[in-house]
Amino acid sequence: MCDFDLSQALDGPLGPDNTECESRCFEMTDMKDEIIKLDVGLDLVVSHNPRTMKSVATVLLAVNRMKKPPTRSPWELSDNELCAVIMDSLLDETIVKTVADVSTGKERIIFQRTSSWECTLCDSSQKAIICKSEELKLQAATLKGGYGDRKVNFKLVNYVSTGPCRPNGQTVVLSIKNHNLYIACNMEGNRAQLNLEECSEENLRRISNDGNMDRFLFQVGTTGVNVTTFESVKYRGWFISTSSEDDNQPVEMCKVDAHQRVTAFRMNY
Structure with a gap:
């Protein structure tokens, strides 16, 4: 179907249930949006649209390069667990920058x-x-x-x-x-x-x-x-x-x- 090997985006090879993952990635049936509660007043809306090999590879590469990579294979994580890992990785860096801006009080010229x-x-x-x-x-x-x-x-x-x-x-x-x-x-x-x-x-x-x-x-x-x-x-x-x-x-x-x-x-x- 394409010449890109998903195993290149992971530290290790795909698990034995990779057939199931591939089937899920290329499911073409429209599904309803899923709302995941991340925190009080913060919801993540996941739209289940037809997925392509490119989008799957992008997610895998992003997870693989996180400062706090998941301890288990991404395929073993539920949707909620994977979203929590992504949010934790992104929010840590953002908070540091915000504190730095607050400490200066104003923009430096x-x-x-x-x-x-x-x-x-x-x-x-x-x-x-x-x-x-x-x-x-x-x-x-x-x-x-x-x-x-x-x-x-x-x-x-x-x-x-x-x-x-x-x-x-x-x-x-x-x-x-x-x-x-x-x-x-x-x-x-x-x-x-x-x-x-x-x-x-x-x-x-x-x-x-x-x-x-x-x-x-x-x-x-x-x-x-x-x-x-x-x-x-x-x-x-x-x-x-x-x-x-x-x-x-x-x-x-x-x-x-x-x-x-x-x-x-x-x-x-």
């Missing part, structure tokens, strides 16, 4: 450093970002002629991410050029704070979201032509911002709907 570029920043009110070196604080100030050298030269490093829940768009780290000072977003109480922190470039080559180094990551958003926003990756909904009213005020984090704050910037290369 890896951010890998790629390209970089340099620029200065000014907000949509044309206030430039400067740094008061004695306090290591960024400020937004309206600069008049001759004071353009007070602008901070930023180095923006682009990151690409991997993972099932990776963010859309461009992710960057912002640092002050020729310094080991990086913009970081930290949470103090119920408010996000913007700080300049010292950090080595090597430590930021590869960042994951299951530690605290993602405080240096910002998501770049676009609100118009050459107009950009910087949202904290670690604390979503918090943006780098400046005061919309006063001059020479600190650059801070704010909520997107905060009043009297500007979250839109222009990058000048």
Whole structure:
């Protein structure tokens, strides 16, 4: 009938009652579905349809390769016993994976450093970002002629991410050029704070979201032509911002709907 030997799928040869098994495998009479109670609220419906040599071989191979193979020949097991063996083998592996996911709490995302570029920043009110070196604080100030050298030269490093829940768009780290000072977003109480922190470039080559180094990551958003926003990756909904009213005020984090704050910037290369 075919050139496939079922004995190839088993550890040992077929038993003496193999004629009966072959007859059962190729029974062409339609039968009613059989419902097997596996557990509370879990039923297995077995449809007795005409079986082919291919389907029988597939079942035999699957049983033969289980982590917990049956101690008796598959032909000696009842339908209920065979189903229990299959379910036990599959459920053990699934439970381990589920526990692992629960223990992490969230999907792990890896951010890998790629390209970089340099620029200065000014907000949509044309206030430039400067740094008061004695306090290591960024400020937004309206600069008049001759004071353009007070602008901070930023180095923006682009990151690409991997993972099932990776963010859309461009992710960057912002640092002050020729310094080991990086913009970081930290949470103090119920408010996000913007700080300049010292950090080595090597430590930021590869960042994951299951530690605290993602405080240096910002998501770049676009609100118009050459107009950009910087949202904290670690604390979503918090943006780098400046005061919309006063001059020479600190650059801070704010909520997107905060009043009297500007979250839109222009990058000048």
